[in-house]
Amino acid sequence: MAPQNLVLSPGEDGALICRANGNPKPRISWLSNGVPIEIAPDDPSRKINGDTIIFSSVQERSSAVYQCNASNEYGYLLGNAFVNVLAEPPRILTSENTLYQVIANRPALLDCAFFGSPLPTIEWFKGTKGSALREDTYVLHENGTLEIPVAQKDSTGTYTCVARNKLGMAKNEVHLEIKDPTRIIKQPEYAVVQRGSTVSFECKVKHDHTLIPTVIWLKDNGELPSDGRFTVDKDQLVVADVSDNDGGTYTCLANTTLDNVSASAVLSVVDVPNPPFDLELTDQLDKSVQLSWTPGDDNNSPITKFIIEYEDAMHEAGLWHHQTEVPGTQTTAQLKLSPYVNYSFRVMAENSLGRSLPSEASEQYLTKAAEPDKNPMTVEGLGSEPDNLVITWQPLNGFESNGPGLQYKVSWRQKDGDDEWTSVVVANVSKYIVSGTPTFVPYLIKVQALNDVGFAPEPAVIMGHSGEDLPMVAPGNVHVTVVNSTLAEVHWDPVPLKSVRGHLQGYRIYYWTDQNSSKRNRRHIEKKILTFQGSKTHGMLPGLEPFSHYTLNVRVVNGKGEGPASPDRVFHTPEGVPSAPSSLKIVNPTLDSLTLEWDPPSHPNGILTEYTLKYQPINSTHELGPLVDLKIPANKTRWTLKNLNFSTRYKFYFYAQTSAGSGSQITEEAVTTVDEAMASRQVDIATQGWFIGLMCAVALLILILLIVCFIRRNKGGKYPVKEKEDAHPDPEIQPMKEDDGTFGEYSDAEDHKPLKKGSRTPSDRTVKKEDSDDSLVDYGEGVNGQFNEDGSFIGQYSGKKEKEPAEGNESSEAPSPVNAMNSFV
Numbered sequence: 001m002a003p004q005n006l007v008l009s010p011g012e013d014g015a016l017i018c019r020a021n022g023n024p025k026p027r028i029s030w031l032s033n034g035v036p037i038e039i040a041p042d043d044p045s046r047k048i049n050g051d052t053i054i055f056s057s058v059q060e061r062s063s064a065v066y067q068c069n070a071s072n073e074y075g076y077l078l079g080n081a082f083v084n085v086l087a088e089p090p091r092i093l094t095s096e097n098t099l100y101q102v103i104a105n106r107p108a109l110l111d112c113a114f115f116g117s118p119l120p121t122i123e124w125f126k127g128t129k130g131s132a133l134r135e136d137t138y139v140l141h142e143n144g145t146l147e148i149p150v151a152q153k154d155s156t157g158t159y160t161c162v163a164r165n166k167l168g169m170a171k172n173e174v175h176l177e178i179k180d181p182t183r184i185i186k187q188p189e190y191a192v193v194q195r196g197s198t199v200s201f202e203c204k205v206k207h208d209h210t211l212i213p214t215v216i217w218l219k220d221n222g223e224l225p226s227d228g229r230f231t232v233d234k235d236q237l238v239v240a241d242v243s244d245n246d247g248g249t250y251t252c253l254a255n256t257t258l259d260n261v262s263a264s265a266v267l268s269v270v271d272v273p274n275p276p277f278d279l280e281l282t283d284q285l286d287k288s289v290q291l292s293w294t295p296g297d298d299n300n301s302p303i304t305k306f307i308i309e310y311e312d313a314m315h316e317a318g319l320w321h322h323q324t325e326v327p328g329t330q331t332t333a334q335l336k337l338s339p340y341v342n343y344s345f346r347v348m349a350e351n352s353l354g355r356s357l358p359s360e361a362s363e364q365y366l367t368k369a370a371e372p373d374k375n376p377m378t379v380e381g382l383g384s385e386p387d388n389l390v391i392t393w394q395p396l397n398g399f400e401s402n403g404p405g406l407q408y409k410v411s412w413r414q415k416d417g418d419d420e421w422t423s424v425v426v427a428n429v430s431k432y433i434v435s436g437t438p439t440f441v442p443y444l445i446k447v448q449a450l451n452d453v454g455f456a457p458e459p460a461v462i463m464g465h466s467g468e469d470l471p472m473v474a475p476g477n478v479h480v481t482v483v484n485s486t487l488a489e490v491h492w493d494p495v496p497l498k499s500v501r502g503h504l505q506g507y508r509i510y511y512w513t514d515q516n517s518s519k520r521n522r523r524h525i526e527k528k529i530l531t532f533q534g535s536k537t538h539g540m541l542p543g544l545e546p547f548s549h550y551t552l553n554v555r556v557v558n559g560k561g562e563g564p565a566s567p568d569r570v571f572h573t574p575e576g577v578p579s580a581p582s583s584l585k586i587v588n589p590t591l592d593s594l595t596l597e598w599d600p601p602s603h604p605n606g607i608l609t610e611y612t613l614k615y616q617p618i619n620s621t622h623e624l625g626p627l628v629d630l631k632i633p634a635n636k637t638r639w640t641l642k643n644l645n646f647s648t649r650y651k652f653y654f655y656a657q658t659s660a661g662s663g664s665q666i667t668e669e670a671v672t673t674v675d676e677a678m679a680s681r682q683v684d685i686a687t688q689g690w691f692i693g694l695m696c697a698v699a700l701l702i703l704i705l706l707i708v709c710f711i712r713r714n715k716g717g718k719y720p721v722k723e724k725e726d727a728h729p730d731p732e733i734q735p736m737k738e739d740d741g742t743f744g745e746y747s748d749a750e751d752h753k754p755l756k757k758g759s760r761t762p763s764d765r766t767v768k769k770e771d772s773d774d775s776l777v778d779y780g781e782g783v784n785g786q787f788n789e790d791g792s793f794i795g796q797y798s799g800k801k802e803k804e805p806a807e808g809n810e811s812s813e814a815p816s817p818v819n820a821m822n823s824f825v
Contacts, residue, residue, distance in 0.1 A: 193270065376395055406450075439467065513545060547604075578657070
């Protein structure tokens with residue numbers, strides 16, 4: 001064994017071993033750097049022990065190349081080994097700031113490849129502070145790797161790897177990010193679809209927002225078919241026009257750079273079954289045969305039953321009829337057959353999706369003829385005329401004939417007589433008419449089928465009647481009881497049944513009113529008809545008109561028609577309450593009166609005795625005032641109400657009365673007019689010439705006074721009234737002196753205040769309404785004013801058109817321009 005190379009750190013121990021085999025046994029000698037070790041420089045850490053060199057606490061100068069020489073008399077072998085004593089501080093080989101990304105709940109491995117001599121020790125730290133990570137939570141591998149067995153969100157952060165030996169220290173930081181796992185939150189689901197339809201598989205993926213997933217779809221773990229029918233959208237796969245080959249497992253595979261996840265679903269393509277085939281007839285007997293077949297493909301949906309149909313090529317070629325059904329697990333059927341039918345059979349399969357197409361038709365099978373096994377149905381005997389009997393039936397079809405030569409034996413006889421059966425054999429018909437029969441006589445009838453082989457079983461006997469005729473007798477003892485003004489009850493005696501000559505259907509009452517019969521032809525009177533079913537002998541006539549004359553008669557009715565009418569009976573309905581008046585109008589409204597016009601009720605229903613008028617005022621808030629009740633003679637159609645309030649709305653209630661009571665009312669509203677004469681006088685005064693001239697003069701006088709006042713003020717002078725005003729603080733006009741007729745003080749503080757005569761001003765300085773009302777209406781009402789020449793008021797208005805004689809010193813006074821202007825404005 002040749003010696004092996006040694007790499008040691010200062011202070012470490014080691015050994016070189018050299019062993020050789022030979023005969024004679026080889027002798028081992030050592031050389032150091034090519035010099036026999038005996039004469040080589042001394043090394044205290046080296047000790048030679050035969051074929052082994054032992055190194056203890058080596059130093060850097062212990063590095064050398066050693067040779068092992070194994071020799072005997074026949075030759076030698078040399079083996080080289082290097083002893084290298086290294087002293088290196090730690091170095092970390094993993095790149096700085098390496099980023100590790102790991103999915104949550106999975107192991108995280110953080111690398112820390114290192115080098116150093118002596119061999120460094122490795123420690124891991126998380127963050128900038130804290131103690132070394134312990135192996136109770138983490139796994140520290142010999143190669144320096146830190147393992148986090150189950151990484152969680154809080155494992156995210158910066159980790160520091162520290163390598164130390166006696167020559168120094170090295171450290172490196174790496175970063176760990178924990179990502180949310182990729183999940184499929186909406187998985188594709190198992191689908192069963194019919195061939196030719198469209199199916200979709202949904203696959204919604206939730207992932208860490210920092211990762212970008214890619215989603216691919218696989219079919220049976222392979223790529224999707226390169227077919228335009230397959231469409232991959234954002235979250236789903238759509239397969240259109242599904243075929244049988246599209247069935248299989250579809251997988252949604254979501255990949256990120258850190259993980260992947262998948263989900264699968266199976267697609268089953270189903271359809272209605274394929275048609276059965278290989279139909280075969282066996283065990284062919286006269287009235288039965290066995291049919292067998294081979295089922296077609298069930299198209300992934302189990303067959304639940306088979307439907308067997310037959311065709312009768314002899315009687316109804318091309319028309320298929322239902323024969324029977326058998327369970328889906330059965331492939332044979334024993335079929336019952338009818339005589340004289342040329343059978344063909346076909347089979348259809350059915351599953352949960354529907355029914356297959358029919359199979360190919362089986363071979364034909366003709367059964368032997370036999371006598372009919374049934375008779376015609378729906379046999380009836382009714383007469384169309386008074387002297388005949390019409391016998392009808394529902395004929396057998398060709399399938400039911402059971403043989404050739406299908407005919408019918410029709411038999412009849414009177415029910416109450418001793419006659420023998422009369423029979424006739426007919427073919428290809430469903431009706432036979434017996435002539436010369438008595439009117440409405442009961443007959444016994446039967447119809448039997450037969451063919452060339454024989455007769456059907458004995459048929460059932462039914463009862464019919466020969467034809468009806470019109471009834472011969474009218475109901476007797478007709479009398480009427482009037483219940484009220486709109487209802488009457490009619491009674492009559494029944495007619496003998498033999499006289500009805502048919503099926504009694506009831507009694508019919510004709511009734512009509514005789515009103516206005518003198519004005520029109522009686523043939524055009526509108527008659528009302530009321531029919532009472534069966535054998536009733538009384539009935540009620542509703543909806544009659546009150547206070548009317550009625551005529552009625554009664555007739556018996558059978559299937560042929562009506563019998564003769566009973567003698568006419570006349571009755572009268574009493575009075576009833578009238579209908580509402582046909583119309584109500586309010587005409588000719590005045591200040592205090594309203595005129596009402598109306599039309600009588602369209603249906604007085606008796607003799608009108610009077611009209612009742614009720615009315616009441618309505619105020620502006622729509623509240624009703626007291627109600628006034630007024631009776632008006634029945635012959636009136638117009639009435640005037642007087643002494644009403646002007647400009648007031650009234651509501652009227654109007655109805656007619658007979659001796660039976662009050663009828664329905666009609667309502668109306670109307671308004672009295674305003675005082676138009678007063679309004680016209682108020683308007684007319686504004687158009688009088690004297691009034692216009694007066695207004696113009698007043699306006700001119702006021703303008704002159706204003707100009708004079710303006711000039712006097714500019715010159716700094718004062719009116720005498722101004723001087724007095726300065727002596728008195730009261731801003732109001734002072735009272736006039738009665739003895740000399742002088743005016744009160746003039747106040748320029750209120751230029752537009754009208755000047756007033758002291759004797760016309762009340763003690764509380766207020767102006768009475770009749771003195772201060774300056775409207776045009778007051779002027780028009782005859783108020784003449786007396787004014788001084790400077791505009792002071794000294795007189796009263798007068799309501800007359802002509803001027804009243806002046807009183808005292810007022811005769812020389814002119815109208816006040818101030819008051820006149822105030823009124824005009």
